[in-house]
Amino acid sequence: MKIKSAEFVVSNSEVAKCPKNPIPEYAFIGRSNVGKSSLINMLTDRRSLAKTSGRPGKTQLINHFIINDNWYLVDLPGYGYARVSKTSKKKFQKFITNYFEQRQQLVSAFVLVDIRHKPQPIDLEFMQYLGENGIPFGIIFTKADKLKPKAIDKQVDEYCQELLKTWEELPPYFITSSSKKIGQEEVLNFIEATNEE
Numbered sequence: 358m359k360i361k362s363a364e365f366v367v368s369n370s371e372v373a374k375c376p377k378n379p380i381p382e383y384a385f386i387g388r389s390n391v392g393k394s395s396l397i398n399m400l401t402d403r404r405s406l407a408k409t410s411g412r413p414g415k416t417q418l419i420n421h422f423i424i425n426d427n428w429y430l431v432d433l434p435g436y437g438y439a440r441v442s443k444t445s446k447k448k449f450q451k452f453i454t455n456y457f458e459q460r461q462q463l464v465s466a467f468v469l470v471d472i473r474h475k476p477q478p479i480d481l482e483f484m485q486y487l488g489e490n491g492i493p494f495g496i497i498f499t500k501a502d503k504l505k506p507k508a509i510d511k512q513v514d515e516y517c518q519e520l521l522k523t524w525e526e527l528p529p530y531f532i533t534s535s536s537k538k539i540g541q542e543e544v545l546n547f548i549e550a551t552n553e554e
């Protein structure tokens with residue numbers, strides 16, 4: 358898929374206020390600092406469509422972007438930021454589960470994980486939640502430029518082994534680097550293919 362246009366539509370603090378038109382959407386989510394904003398900019402060939410935030414955990418909004426006038430890219434807030442209180446963690450969880458449980462037009466989520474890290478409980482739990490709720494998702498490994506090819510294989514293999522402890526099948530996964538522009542075509546082709554189904 359070629360990106361012909363990519364525009365910001367709206368930011369929302371409530372799922373109920375998100376765009377009503379039934380355009381297929383794809384949501385990006387992951388721990389704060391995983392490289393989500395950089396990935397969104399890389400995927401859409403824009404330098405600053407998604408704002409790379411200096412204060413992780415502060416922008417708790419659902420951001421809709423319209424791509425090629427035919428699908429929504431949704432930038433969800435980063436999770437797992439250590440310095441928030443228990444109450445705001447609970448509120449945040451509700452906010453996110455509301456999104457996933459209410460957005461009928463969601464085709465797939467993408468859970469971003471930093472390729473350098475071992476599988477983290479918070480990400481695995483989140484994938485478990487998506488699976489239990491029948492929400493399709495893919496995994497996007499970020500910052501692949503930080504590792505050599507052999508180390509990439511090792512990390513991905515370890516991740517897959519961990520997933521296969523609880524899953525019968527692996528979700529689709531993508532190896533990306535925003536700084537080296539790796540993985541753009543693969544992710545966009547996946548979106549194109551599932552959007553046409």
Ligand code: GDP
Pocket residue numbers: 388389390391392393394395396408409410413435499500501502503533534535536537
């Ligand atoms: P977000 O909080 O998940 O939106 O993450 P950002 O996109 O703001 O990135 C967090 C940090 O990781 C920034 O310092 C980025 O420069 C860095 N980063 C993001 N993507 C990459 C990447 O592909 N490669 C490298 N080396 N660094 C990256």
